[in-house]
Amino acid sequence: MSSEAEGRFHMVDVSSLTSVPRRVTVRTVLRTDDGVGIEAVYEPSTASVTDTAAVTRGGTAVVVAHGFTGSLDRPALRRAAQAFRAHAAVVSFSFRGHGRSGGRSTVGDREVLDLAAVVRWARELGHTRVVTVGFSMGGSVVLRHAALERGTGAHTDAVAAVSAPARWYYRGTPSMRRVHWVVTRPVGRLVGRYGLGTRIDRKEWDPVPLAPFEAVPLIAPTPLLVVHGDRDPYFPVDHPRMLADAAAAAGAPAELWLEHGMGHAENAAGDELLDRLGAWLARP
Template identity: 30%
Template sequence: MKRLFPSTINHRPLTRLRRRHLGYAALGYVSLVIAGAFLGAEIVLRSKTRWVKGDFVPVGRRGNKLYLPASPETLSKGPLGIVPLLPNKGHLVVGPHRMVGTVVERPILQERGALPHGALAWVSTYLYNGTPAQLGAEYEDVLVPTEVGEMPAWHVPPHQAERDALIIVVHGHGGQRAQALRMLPAMIRTGCGSLFVTFRNAHGAPKVGKGYLTLGDTEAEDVNAAVLWARENGYRRVILYGFSMGGNIVLSVLRPRFEPSPLPIAGVMLDSPALEWRDTIRWQAQRFGLPGFLARRVGRFTQRIVTRRSGQDFDEVDQLAAAPRFKVPLLLWHGTRDRTIPLAQAQALAAARPDLVEFHRVEGAKHIRTWNISPKEYDGQLEAFVARVLGREG
């Protein structure tokens, strides 16, 4: 009788099945890498929106208290901005939250216009979604001439007639000028003018070529043009203030190719800056749930696609590598809950240039929400830095 050994039973079909499963797994892996990379490249190159981030919710009101549905935005730390959509226009700033049953209660701190009970409203940690007029500030719409067109900007002149220093405020990737209006009162108190600028291929600005962003490289030309605008409008020096990708842009203005600057740059302020894009792209891949080994591959492929499409030079916008050549004082904020730009980048810059960098690690702060955790502390740090770099201390 012929003996059958278990090891030989269905050996070939099992081998074929394993190979088939391995093939499917390999195909799925490659497909995931390719799909993730193309999606990532599209976001890196083009992301922009006309809307300031926030929620649209019905608002209850009882006296000086507002009642909001619970959501990540309405439960965020620090103040919120409220802009009623219907039936009346206005603007409110509300204070810290507490839960009352299943709704969020917040006290009204500031109010312009009217917000009746039951109104539908925009609610945001950015506080403002309009122009400096939402804060009652006098300003003018201006155009900054550049080689690729005129860039819209808001100019808030200083209270005094003399124009000494101008703070040039630069928003980030997919951002808007209104996101930095939270800091406008502190900037006004410094005695400086301020200029909230846009740059090519951002919302409201001229489109160049296919509309691709260059992550701080060519956008720096538009901010350098804003420095020239400041000189032509009577200012004697500038401070650059960048948020997220805007931080990379203002540091790019310090490159040798922009020397000599149209005006002296007294200092640079950075809020949650994107300092090294290759690391940021890998970080973003992991943020969306990809394991480390897969995120690295998606990140590398994304970089290749971005470079192939736009000619992006990632070395050119690597501000950590450029740190040794910085010459001006830097004020830096970054939050420990930032899921967009790794906190480690800010820590690396602070460690590389302790002689220049004043670093504030903000516990519990999300991306460009460092102000919200403690507005008075943030404003005080901003005002003290400006006074120091302008020689106005004491």
């Protein structure tokens, strides 16, 4: 993977960003291990530089992974990123097939490579502590990434999954049946491309990737937070409980926040929750 700029995107000298506090916003395109260009944006923390706690947190970067059909420029993702900037620097990006990133979406499979490229970049920028937070599909990706990249240069120091599925192929709600129609049907993929701005790979998974609940036992001892709304129209609360149970069975219980009245993912996350989540991600 190389952190090279492409086209009109600006890449600055990494050495200019290695001091704390960082004040430079950077938009660039990264290259994944399988050659896909991923659009990413680095934004410095807005915490007061005179605050001792802010300086202590200066080494942390939060990498934010959006949900299916999202992108780094969608309003809900921007709102989350701005909330997290009150606690740490933030790197947001668009998964393959989304926004101005290249490739096609594999709906959570090869997206682990996208996240790994972004985490490596955050470390290249001088951050000594890099943490990940993902919403919905992004939640499944951060869980698998945390398990698969342990001990590598793309590892995460803490992981939070919001509104994430615990298992694949779930069709138990009308919302998820619509998602499966978009992903699996030719007409649905056309709707995804032209109606939702998401380019979806027509190939089925082969092999089927590690399920999120199977990944969770491999994450320990990395701190893990599972966040889920009790009114999620996509995944009912047995999904977060399954993830938390898998962590407990591995001897490293996850923190589980069941949010009363919350719906699904970044669109439903309120300001208070985002601030609380940012504080959890930024704590040493």
